[in-house]
Amino acid sequence: MKISIIGTGYVGSVTGICLAEMGHQIHFVDIDQAKLDMINSGRSPVFEPDLDDLLLKNRERITTTTDIAKAIRQTTLTIICVGTPQNPDGSSDLRFIIDAAHSLGKGLKKDQKYHTVIVKSTVLPGTTSTVVQPILEKESGKLAIKDFGIGSNPEFLKEGSAVHDFFHTDRIVIGTNDPKTKDALKALYKSLHAPFFNTDIKTAEMIKYVSNAFLATKISFANEIGNLCKLNEINSYEVFRGVGMDSRINPHFFRSGIGFGGSCFPKDIRALISFSESKGVEPRILKAVIRTNDEQPQKLIALLKKHLDIKGKKIGILGLSFKPDSDDIRESRAIPIVLTLLHEGAEIIVYDPMAMPAFKNLFPGISYARSSDDVLKSDAIMIITEWQEFSNLNYTGKLVIDGRKVNKAGREATIYEGICW
Ligand code: UGA
Numbered sequence: 001m002k003i004s005i006i007g008t009g010y011v012g013s014v015t016g017i018c019l020a021e022m023g024h025q026i027h028f029v030d031i032d033q034a035k036l037d038m039i040n041s042g043r044s045p046v047f048e049p050d051l052d053d054l055l056l057k058n059r060e061r062i063t064t065t066t067d068i069a070k071a072i073r074q075t076t077l078t079i080i081c082v083g084t085p086q087n088p089d090g091s092s093d094l095r096f097i098i099d100a101a102h103s104l105g106k107g108l109k110k111d112q113k114y115h116t117v118i119v120k121s122t123v124l125p126g127t128t129s130t131v132v133q134p135i136l137e138k139e140s141g142k143l144a145i146k147d148f149g150i151g152s153n154p155e156f157l158k159e160g161s162a163v164h165d166f167f168h169t170d171r172i173v174i175g176t177n178d179p180k181t182k183d184a185l186k187a188l189y190k191s192l193h194a195p196f197f198n199t200d201i202k203t204a205e206m207i208k209y210v211s212n213a214f215l216a217t218k219i220s221f222a223n224e225i226g227n228l229c230k231l232n233e234i235n236s237y238e239v240f241r242g243v244g245m246d247s248r249i250n251p252h253f254f255r256s257g258i259g260f261g262g263s264c265f266p267k268d269i270r271a272l273i274s275f276s277e278s279k280g281v282e283p284r285i286l287k288a289v290i291r292t293n294d295e296q297p298q299k300l301i302a303l304l305k306k307h308l309d310i311k312g313k314k315i316g317i318l319g320l321s322f323k324p325d326s327d328d329i330r331e332s333r334a335i336p337i338v339l340t341l342l343h344e345g346a347e348i349i350v351y352d353p354m355a356m357p358a359f360k361n362l363f364p365g366i367s368y369a370r371s372s373d374d375v376l377k378s379d380a381i382m383i384i385t386e387w388q389e390f391s392n393l394n395y396t397g398k399l400v401i402d403g404r405k406v407n408k409a410g411r412e413a414t415i416y417e418g419i420c421w
Pocket of ligand 1 (some may be wrong): 156157253255256260265
C-alpha cells in the first residue's frame with residue numbers, strides 16, 4: 001500500500017520504517033526539513049535500536065516531502081503521528097494535530113480518490129471525531145465516511161524496544177465505523193499475525209489512555225507495596241514473582257523502584273486526570289498513581305541520608321535516561337534526584353551511556369564522567385537507570401543506593417540499600 005506518515009517524531013519514524021519493512025511504500029511528511037534530510041541520508045530522526053538498519057534496508061520504499069497535498073495525491077492512506085504535548089494544566093496541547101488536519105483537509109480537497117485518514121497520535125476520546133474530522137470536512141468540502149475514511153489506530157510501542165514491539169504487538173486496535181477504513185487497516189497490517197480489535201473511534205482512543213494508565217498504576221502499586229516491603233525487610237521482587245504467577249495478574253510491569261518517567265506515562269495520566277475532572281469524575285486512583293511516583297525519588301534520597309551527611313559529599317549518579325537503551329531524559333527520575341542533591345549541597349558526578357548530552361542542557365554545572373568507573377570513585381553511588389553495563393561494574397567497598405535493582409551491586413557493595421528490597 002502507499003502510505004503518508006505525518007510527523008517524523010518517535011511514533012511516525014518507527015511506524016513508517018516498520019511499515020516499509022512490511023513492503024509498503026512510505027511517504028514521510030514533516031514541516032522540519034532537517035528531519036527529512038536525516039531520513040534521506042539513511043539515519044532515523046529518533047534513536048531506537050534496529051531502526052537505522054531497517055531504514056537503510058528499505059530506502060527504495062521511502063520518500064520524504066514537506067508538502068502534505070503532494071503526499072496525499074500519491075497515497076491512499078494517511079497516518080497522523082504528530083506529537084500531543086502537555087499544557088501547563090495537564091491537558092493535551094492539540095496544536096500540531098490541528099495544524100496537520102488543516103493541511104490534510106486542503107490536500108483531500110484536490111484528491112479524487114477515497115483517501116483514509118488515521119489518527120495514531122495519542123488523543124483523548126472524542127478528539128478525532130470532534131476536532132480532526134470537522135477540520136478535514138471543512139477544508140476539503142467533503143464528508144467523512146462518504147468521501148474519505150477516518151479512524152483511530154493507537155500505538156503501544158515502548159521506547160528502546162519499539163521495533164520489536166511493532167512486529168510482535170499483542171493486538172491491533174482499529175477504531176472506526178467505516179467498513180472501508182477497517183478493510184484498509186486490516187490490509188495494512190495483514191502480515192503481522194496479531195488479533196484485530198475493531199471498535200468505534202472514541203473507544204479506541206480511550207483504550208490507549210487506559211492501557212498506559214493501568215501500566216502506570218501497576219508500577220505505583222508495586223512501589224507502594226515495595227516501600228512497605230522495604231520497612232519489613234521483604235524483597236518486593238520475590239513478592240511480585242509470587243503474585244505475578246497468578247494468570248489473572250501476570251508478572252509484567254511489577255518492577256518496583258524509583259518510579260516511572262518518559263514522555264508517555266506521566267503526560268498521559270495527567271491528561272486523563274484533567275479529562276476526568278472536566279467530566280466531573282474525581283480520578284482518585286490516577287492522582288494517587290502520580291503522587292506515589294513523585295514521592296519515590298525522595299525515598300531514595302532518604303536511604304542515602306541514613307548512611308551519609310550529603311552536604312559537601314561527592315555523589316555519583318549512574319543512569320540519567322528514563323529507561324535503559326534510550327537517550328530520552330523526559331521526566332527521568334534522575335532530574336528530581338539531582339535537584340535535591342544540589343539543593344542539599346552535594347557535589348555531583350553523573351554518567352549515562354547515551355543521555356549525557358541532553359542532561360547537560362538541563363544541568364550544565366555538574367560533572368559528567370567519561371566512564372561509569374569514574375562515578376564509582378564517589379562517596380556514595382546512586383543507581384537511577386538499569387543500563388546493562390552497570391551490571392558489569394565492580395562495586396566492592398562502595399556505598400550504593402539502588403533505585404533499579406542491579407543485582408551485582410547488591411551482592412558486592414559494602415553498604416547497599418535497595419529502594420524496595
Ligand atoms: C509506554 C508504554 O509501555 C507503551 O505501551 C506505550 O506505547 C508508550 O508508553 C506510549 O504511550 O507511547 P515507554 O514510556 O516507552 O512506553 O516505556 P516503558 O517501558 O513503559 O517504561 C516507562 C517507565 O516506567 C520507565 O521509566 C520505566 O523505568 C518504568 N517502569 C516500567 C518501572 O518503573 N517498572 C516497571 O515494571 C516497568
